Every structure is written in structure tokens, then in C-alpha cells.
Amino acid sequence: MAIKDEILDQLMKGYEKPEDLLGEDGLLQELKKALVERALGEELTHHLGYEKGEKSSRDDGNTRNGHGKKKVKSSSGELELSIPRDRKGSFEPQLIKKGQRHFDRFDHKIISMYARGMTVREIQGHLKELYGVKVSPDLISRVTEGIMQEVKDWQNRPLDALYPLVIFDALQVKIRDEGTVRNKAVYLALGMNTDGIKQVLGLWIEQTEGAKFWLRVMSELKNRGVQDILIAAVDGLKGFPEAITSIFPKAQVQTCIVHMVRHSLRFVPWKDKKQVAADLKAIYKAENAEAAEDRLTEFEQKWDPKYPTISQSWRRNWEQIIPFLAYPHDIRRVIYTTNAIESLNSTLRKAVKARGHFPNDQAATKLLYLAIKNLTVKWKNAPRGWTTAMNQFAILFDDRLKAVGY
Numbered sequence: 001m002a003i004k005d006e007i008l009d010q011l012m013k014g015y016e017k018p019e020d021l022l023g024e025d026g027l028l029q030e031l032k033k034a035l036v037e038r039a040l041g042e043e044l045t046h047h048l049g050y051e052k053g054e055k056s057s058r059d060d061g062n063t064r065n066g067h068g069k070k071k072v073k074s075s076s077g078e079l080e081l082s083i084p085r086d087r088k089g090s091f092e093p094q095l096i097k098k099g100q101r102h103f104d105r106f107d108h109k110i111i112s113m114y115a116r117g118m119t120v121r122e123i124q125g126h127l128k129e130l131y132g133v134k135v136s137p138d139l140i141s142r143v144t145e146g147i148m149q150e151v152k153d154w155q156n157r158p159l160d161a162l163y164p165l166v167i168f169d170a171l172q173v174k175i176r177d178e179g180t181v182r183n184k185a186v187y188l189a190l191g192m193n194t195d196g197i198k199q200v201l202g203l204w205i206e207q208t209e210g211a212k213f214w215l216r217v218m219s220e221l222k223n224r225g226v227q228d229i230l231i232a233a234v235d236g237l238k239g240f241p242e243a244i245t246s247i248f249p250k251a252q253v254q255t256c257i258v259h260m261v262r263h264s265l266r267f268v269p270w271k272d273k274k275q276v277a278a279d280l281k282a283i284y285k286a287e288n289a290e291a292a293e294d295r296l297t298e299f300e301q302k303w304d305p306k307y308p309t310i311s312q313s314w315r316r317n318w319e320q321i322i323p324f325l326a327y328p329h330d331i332r333r334v335i336y337t338t339n340a341i342e343s344l345n346s347t348l349r350k351a352v353k354a355r356g357h358f359p360n361d362q363a364a365t366k367l368l369y370l371a372i373k374n375l376t377v378k379w380k381n382a383p384r385g386w387t388t389a390m391n392q393f394a395i396l397f398d399d400r401l402k403a404v405g406y
Contacts, residue, residue: 044084062088161404163191167233174357196382211239218247235259255320257336264310289322330389
């Protein structure tokens with residue numbers, strides 16, 4: 001709606017400096033207050049059925065009953081509003097609802113900052129600096145607590161019937177438990193559906209992993225609609241192969257190449273990292289298992305004098321690595337591409353780094369969920385070559401794809 005020039009001229013009378021317009025008591029703040037109060041007055045008029053100053057024709061005797069004062073926080077500072085009331089208390093304002101203490105999607109600003117790993121103190125300082133609003137730690141906690149129902153809905157949402165690939169990963173987070181700060185593992189399931197779209201299927205916090213824990217996770221995925229997983233890529237998680245094959249008996253459990261490379265490079269200094277990575281790539285990109293073992297032998301001869309633990313790790317996990325080498329090149333590329341899992345790990349580690357430790361499991365879950373939500377909103381496209389890979393999946397696993405209606 002265009003504002004007429006004469007109205008703007010009237011509003012700008014007396015303007016001398018930016019603070020007159022943008023300051024805490026400036027024109028924009030006063031204009032927002034006036035417009036909100038006018039809108040609330042119109043809402044009450046609609047509710048009562050007669051204009052202000054007119055005589056009420058209502059049979060129930062309900063009329064205007066003055067105003068109450070209410071402070072709400074907004075992106076431009078704190079507003080003290082005059083809220084109209086009716087005598088019977090049946091008026092429910094819609095613009096500023098009963099109990100509402102924030103305006104202009106203020107809660108979303110707090111949640112967004114929290115999701116990016118900012119501490120409560122940092123959020124307080126940021127809001128004070130940008131908007132001139134003092135926010136208590138309790139208010140920030142109440143705003144973010146509202147996320148927990150969203151987390152529960154997300155954790156229980158229905159899933160696709162089949163995932164060609166699911167990567168299971170874990171990161172360590174410090175959480176207070178029974179008065180002591182302990183390292184707990186946060187387990188993540190990153191799936192790629194038949195359209196090639198990445199999805200975080202869920203997250204689980206557990207102090208110790210094992211067959212019982214993984215059986216519970218697999219059962220949960222099945223209860224949420226997953227009927228089959230073609231390839232499950234894992235990182236030596238205890239009890240995992242037995243648990244997944246008991247629920248998804250046809251799933252191919254594969255040591256995750258991404259994790260193998262990540263662990264191999266962990267203790268390699270920067271000057272050698274690029275060349276070591278290239279030589280590892282020659283192993284997992286070999287045309288078959290025999291050629292891959294030849295490349296591993298060459299790697300041992302070249303790097304064992306400096307980094308013997310790398311080849312030892314690959315030898316130790318060799319039986320769980322070689323199934324990967326039987327797949328066509330396009331399926332292999334989908335399995336070993338590092339972008340999705342590394343991006344997810346980087347985002348989550350950055351979010352938790354500022355925390356030091358969490359007071360409980362719920363606080364950790366809340367932050368990790370918000371960080372995942374911020375990242376996955378960008379996951380809208382399949383990786384390059386996915387159509388070709390899916391065609392090869394359809395040839396290799398034809399009966400299983402047909403079983404779920406693909």
C-alpha cells in the first residue's frame with residue numbers, strides 16, 4: 001500500500017538527525033506502536049460489533065472496558081502497548097495474543113542464533129547491541145524449549161520405504177550426567193532416498209553403543225516406515241552389523257570409505273596430507289579388489305616408514321572394505337563422496353564447540369536438531385550422476401526395488 005506524500009511530510013516534520021527516525025524513541029518506534037494499537041482497537045470493534053463512541057446494541061451487555069498496559073519485545077526495541085479490553089473478558093486479540101511477549105518474529109531470531117551455536121550470553125549481547133533489547137536467560141530458555149515438541153515430531157516422522165544408502169556416523173559431545181560431565185556419543189543416520197535427496201533420518205544420544213542400542217535404532221527406523229536399506233555404511237560401530245541384518249536382513253553392511261579416509265588423515269601433517277589422500281584414493285578407486293590390494297601394498301611401501309598405522313587400519317578392515325569394490329563406478333562415487341557427511345559433521349561440531357558442555361541430553365538434542373534443520377533446508381538436489389547410479393541400483397537390486405513399488 002503506497003503512503004501518500006502529504007502523510008510522509010506530516011510524519012517527518014521536525015526531523016533533524018537519524019535518531020529522530022531510528023532511535024529508541026524515534027518515529028518508527030512510535031509509528032509501530034500507534035499502528036499496533038489502532039489494529040487492536042479495530043479487532044475489538046469487530047469483536048463487539050459496534051464502533052468506538054457508538055452505543056452498544058448487544059444483548060449480553062458486553063462493552064469496552066478501558067485498556068491494559070503490556071510490554072512486548074520487537075526487532076526495533078521494547079514496545080509498551082495499550083491493549084483494549086472488554087467487560088466480559090471474551091476478547092482474544094490476534095495481532096498480539098494473550099500471553100505473547102514478542103513481536104516481529106522475535107522468537108525466530110533467538111532460535112536462529114541458538115541454532116548457530118551462540119551461547120545464551122552471546123544471544124543476550126547480540127540482541128542488546130542490535131535491537132536495544134534486554135533479554136533474560138530464562139526467556140531464551142523458554143523460547144528454545146518450545147522446539148522440543150518439534151524435535152519429537154521430527155524424530156517420529158514417517159520415512160521412505162527404501163533408502164539405497166544410509167551412512168551411520170557419530171560425534172562426541174560433553175553432557176552433564178548425574179553431576180559429572182561425561183563424553184556421550186551422538187549417533188546420526190544420513191540417508192539418500194531414491195530421488196538422491198539427502199535426509200537426516202534421526203539422531204540418538206547414548207553413553208555406550210552396543211547390539212541392544214543398535215537394535216533399538218533399527219527397530220525405530222522400521223516402525224517409521226523403512227522396509228529396506230540397500231547399503232549401510234558404518235564406521236566400526238560395535239554391534240551394528242548384527243543389529244541391522246536382524247531387522248534388514250538383505251542390507252549390505254559396508255565400512256564407510258569416508259570414515260576410513262578421515263581416520264587415515266587425522267594424524268598426517270599438512271605437508272603430506274594431499275599426497276596421502278591421493279594415494280588412498282588410488283586404493284578405493286581401483287577397478288576391482290585385486291587391483292585395490294596392489295595399490296594398498298604400494299601405499300605400505302611408500303608411507304609405512306612415516307605413518308604405519310594407516311595401512312594397518314586398512315588391512316584390519318579390509319574384509320568390510322572390499323564389498324564396495326564390487327559395485328559399478330557410479331554407485332561407488334555415491335558411497336564415497338564426502339560432501340554430505342563432512343558438511344553435516346562440520347556444522348554440528350561448530351554448533352557444539354561454543355557450548356563447552358550441555359546440562360542434559362535434551363539441551364544437546366535441541367541444539368543439534370536446530371543445526372541440522374538449518375543445514376538440510378539447502379539439501380534440495382541430488383548429487384551429480386545420481387540418475388545413472390539409480391539405474392545401476394535398479395539392475396543390481398531389481399526385486400527389492402519392485403517390492404517397495406519403485
